[in-house]
Amino acid sequence: MPALVTRKETETLQERTLVAAGTHFEKIFGYSRAVRVGPLVAVAGCTAAAPEGPIGGADIATQTVECLRRVQGALEDVGASLRDVLRTRFYVTDISALEAIGQVHLDFFADIRPASTIVEVSALAHPSLLVEVEADAVVGN
Template sequence: MSKRQLIAAGTHFEKIFGYSRAVRVGPCVTVAGCTASAPNGPVGGPDIVAQTAECLQRIKDALEEAGASLQDVVRTRFYVTDISELEAIGRVHLSFFAGILPASTIVEVSALAHPSLLVEVEADAFLDS
């Protein structure tokens, strides 16, 4: 059985719900839904592009802590409160994943954990080595 590595971000949500920001088991890393949540409102304020960039940066940081990188990402999932922002979100995704091109899904949801949050992103990575 592979050793389980837990990566925490230290958010209050992790304590409330009992989950990890990311979990690595062997060559697989799963990153939980990341938002731009911050104590004084979301990073990027009401700008979905800025919030998306923050989400992807948090994923990148969690992957690195797990010994992985964006190059190892095979899947991303986006939950957005306004699907009409698809192209803007896509441009941010491309800026992080150009040349990697993971499988990706984007769906519109009625709400996220707080009304100020506009996007939540998950990622799965697989390390070849």
Template sequence: MRQNVSSGSPWEDVVGYSRAVRVGQVIHVAGTTATVNGQVIGEGDAPEQTRVILAIIERALRDAGATLGDVVRTRLYVTDISRWEEIGRVHGEVFGAVRPAATMVQVAALIDPRHLVEIEAEAVVD
């Protein structure tokens, strides 16, 4: 059984994706940026963008029947890897006890030049 979770973003229909997809016990959360109601939050502030992103991911997981504690993997895409520690610290604040497998890589650009961070997550519910 498949459950698609929408965040209400107009881009979901245009691009043809879901914020999250649950199939059985596995939930995949799409690449998520700090965009709320079409506005980029935390412009120039990578830690703030990371906090906003993780809150959006948490809502998507909740809508799919999971919690941040169910996350087994995250992927962080950043536009400036020299900021890895400040971004990583926020990730650690949220996932410190959970300790999912995580990857952080620098990318040339994200969809909006104001985006500094994009995060994907995968969760498994018991």
């Protein structure tokens, strides 16, 4: 019978930085606006939601600008910037607005050019929300 070999694996624990946006969804679902572990940063879906209705009203381009401003703010809260972004993901309720959304993305990321995905979905958290944006970044990349 072969000898039983036991391997001891060592886990390196890194500091985990959490950013809260203060929304009620964070408390209900138990998530953070952004999380940084080492050089890696993940920014959760950002919308243009506001108490009086979405910033930008029914204009998807203006909502997209607000989403990306919130992504930018979350990145800055963990010591990152738009220059560190390597991927963006857009969830939209109307894919026919692709060019308007793409122009806003270009305005924020023309020199950075992260990998990007845009997907049409049937609905977001509230019917007035037209777009939601996520981002992943590597600090110092």
